[in-house]
Amino acid sequence: MSDPVAAKSGFLKMYMSSHPDTLVGYAKWYGKVTEPITSAEMSAIDTKSMTLTCTLKNGSKKEVVVVIDPPLSGYDDVKPRLLEMKALSQEGLGMIKSPKITAFHLPPRGINFALGFYSLVSYGIFAVSDDRSPFFAPAQFLHAYIPPTVFKILLSMWFGIHILEGLYTISLCRKHKASFPTTVRIMFSLPYDEFSNRSQVAYFAATVGIGFHVWQDLRRRIQDARIQSVMKVE
Structure with missing residues (x-):
């Protein structure tokens, strides 16, 4: 059975090419890349992981596999999950603060x-x-x-x-x-x-x-x- 996210990876790679800062954040936070990164691009994505090709400050390339845990349930799950991962990476890198929950709720x-x-x-x-x-x-x-x-x-x-x-x-x-x-x-x-x-x-x-x-x-x-x-x- 084909992977529903991998089947549409071409569009996702093109879309994420306009969000290089987000990809750099993924590479630093989830990929644990410690070297200075000048740019990053998504070379592959499926329900379980994404592959990023990072250009380092010294001009060399570094490929990073970011595990998506838990795996994506389908294509409709891609956008909310990538947005959440973006927020988590920015929180972890100290770029933004964790969101505050101001209302108590019983399900x-x-x-x-x-x-x-x-x-x-x-x-x-x-x-x-x-x-x-x-x-x-x-x-x-x-x-x-x-x-x-x-x-x-x-x-x-x-x-x-x-x-x-x-x-x-x-x-x-x-x-x-x-x-x-x-x-x-x-x-x-x-x-x-x-x-x-x-x-x-x-x-x-x-x-x-x-x-x-x-x-x-x-x-x-x-x-x-x-x-x-x-x-x-x-």
């Missing part, structure tokens, strides 16, 4: 999934299996095959994994200064630093309760903010 999908999980596990743990009411009839069936201890283990594993995910969420918050909306901060008369710390606790608690949906949503919003930041200066 509805995560809330619905968590409520369903808690309802099922709580029912499995606390349901009275010897009660003859219709409400507990499913519990009698469940407990015939799955003892309540299994549900307790599932709940413990849920929180254990989500605590680790919560630490990752805090790292995103610290890097991107995530906070609640400014109007809420003013309403409670909280200074920015104190409020930022409280928002990190809120993001951590949300991740422990809901899981990966929180940090995935936060990463998506960071990606959108990065894309907007680089598009403003293009």
